Amino acid sequence: MVRRRILLLGSRGQLGHALARSLAPLGEITAPTREQCDLYDPGAVLRLLERTRPDCIVNAAAYTAVDAAEHHPALAMQLNASLPALLAEAAGRTGAWLVHYSSDYVYSGRQATPYTETDATEPLNTYGRSKLAGDQAVAGYSRHLILRTGWVFHRFGANFLRTILRRARQQTRLQVVDDQLGAPNSAEFIAAVTAHVLRDLWRDLGAPGLYHVASQGHTSWYGYACHLLTEAGRHGLALRCSADTIQPISSQVLSRLASRPAYAVLDTARLCDTFDLVMPPWQLGVSQVVQDILRLEAS
Numbered sequence: 296m297v298r299r300r301i302l303l304l305g306s307r308g309q310l311g312h313a314l315a316r317s318l319a320p321l322g323e324i325t326a327p328t329r330e331q332c333d334l335y336d337p338g339a340v341l342r343l344l345e346r347t348r349p350d351c352i353v354n355a356a357a358y359t360a361v362d363a364a365e366h367h368p369a370l371a372m373q374l375n376a377s378l379p380a381l382l383a384e385a386a387g388r389t390g391a392w393l394v395h396y397s398s399d400y401v402y403s404g405r406q407a408t409p410y411t412e413t414d415a416t417e418p419l420n421t422y423g424r425s426k427l428a429g430d431q432a433v434a435g436y437s438r439h440l441i442l443r444t445g446w447v448f449h450r451f452g453a454n455f456l457r458t459i460l461r462r463a464r465q466q467t468r469l470q471v472v473d474d475q476l477g478a479p480n481s482a483e484f485i486a487a488v489t490a491h492v493l494r495d496l497w498r499d500l501g502a503p504g505l506y507h508v509a510s511q512g513h514t515s516w517y518g519y520a521c522h523l524l525t526e527a528g529r530h531g532l533a534l535r536c537s538a539d540t541i542q543p544i545s546s547q548v549l550s551r552l553a554s555r556p557a558y559a560v561l562d563t564a565r566l567c568d569t570f571d572l573v574m575p576p577w578q579l580g581v582s583q584v585v586q587d588i589l590r591l592e593a594s
């Protein structure tokens with residue numbers, strides 16, 4: 296039996312948290328925190344790689360503050376582009392596998408049909424440009440897996456689902472953007488897909504490369520919020536605002552610093568066909584996390 300060493304970066308983030316669980320059956324995980332290794336410090340990263348000698352590097356660390364990236368492009372580029380480049384170079388020297396996560400924000404959103412992996416990229420903001428540069432660096436290395444996704448949520452961390460739940464408990468009215476489409480994805484779902492795909496790759500099934508991973512179906516942020524509050528109410532969460540009192544607005548009203556793609560729906564046929572997977576409907580993940588949050592609050 297091969298006992299693989301897995302180095303997990305960003306383990307305290309949404310996805311990292313879920314990966315720490317899903318990857319546990321695949322090998323021995325080392326998951327340094329920011330305090331143990333500052334990923335802005337290339338010397339510290341190289342020393343970490345030297346010390347841990349991983350068979351597989353899973354990079355769930357990123358600069359994910361989309362609006363703040365407009366003010367701090369160098370920080371976003373360093374974490375989202377230079378770090379993956381350094382990891383790919385190091386993996387190239389040792390033959391380790393490199394797993395990396397990409398974003399739907401590499402697309403312009405001007406398309407009207409789901410994006411496939413071969414569609415042209417054209418990021419609208421600094422975060423998207425930094426993520427694309429990272430993807431390109433990782434794609435230059437043969438033993439890589441890039442999973443491109445969007446609208447990630449988890450029961451912990453900063454995400455839309457938790458923000459809406461918090462506000463709906465405090466406010467009687469909410470306004471939510473209705474002109475951006477995508478699919479909400481639970482971190483647990485992406486982490487489960489990662490483990491399945493890695494296991495296949497290690498048994499020479501499937502092929503390395505870039506894959507879209509996204510739940511089935513799509514909605515707007517408004518549709519997502521309505522479903523979320525309906526689901527939360529159904530499970531007994533006390534709310535001051537319900538789906539009926541959410542007001543749909545256009546993204547122009549919100550006027551955020553970074554532009555977002557209006558259409559960020561990802562075609563997942565390549566992933567499903569290559570690795571024999573079925574994508575669950577996005578509503579399932581939302582429902583599961585609502586129940587997780589309620590269970591956590593009750594305990």
Ligand SMILES: NC(=O)c1ccc[n+]([C@@H]2O[C@H](COP(=O)([O-])OP(=O)(O)OC[C@H]3O[C@@H](n4cnc5c(N)ncnc54)[C@H](OP(=O)(O)O)[C@@H]3O)[C@@H](O)[C@H]2O)c1
Pocket residue numbers: 304305306307308309310311328329332333334335354355356357358359374396397398399426444445446447448452453
């Ligand atoms: N969130 C989304 O909606 C979304 C959508 C599409 C793609 N993605 C991609 O999915 C991946 C995971 O995203 P996520 O939502 O899980 O991110 P997240 O919750 O923001 O977590 C990012 C992780 O990176 C770590 N990190 C940041 N700067 C660091 C530094 N200097 N040194 C060490 N660690 C550092 C953070 O550490 P701390 O915990 O110490 O801060 C955190 O653990 C990323 O590649 C992201 O681009 C996310």
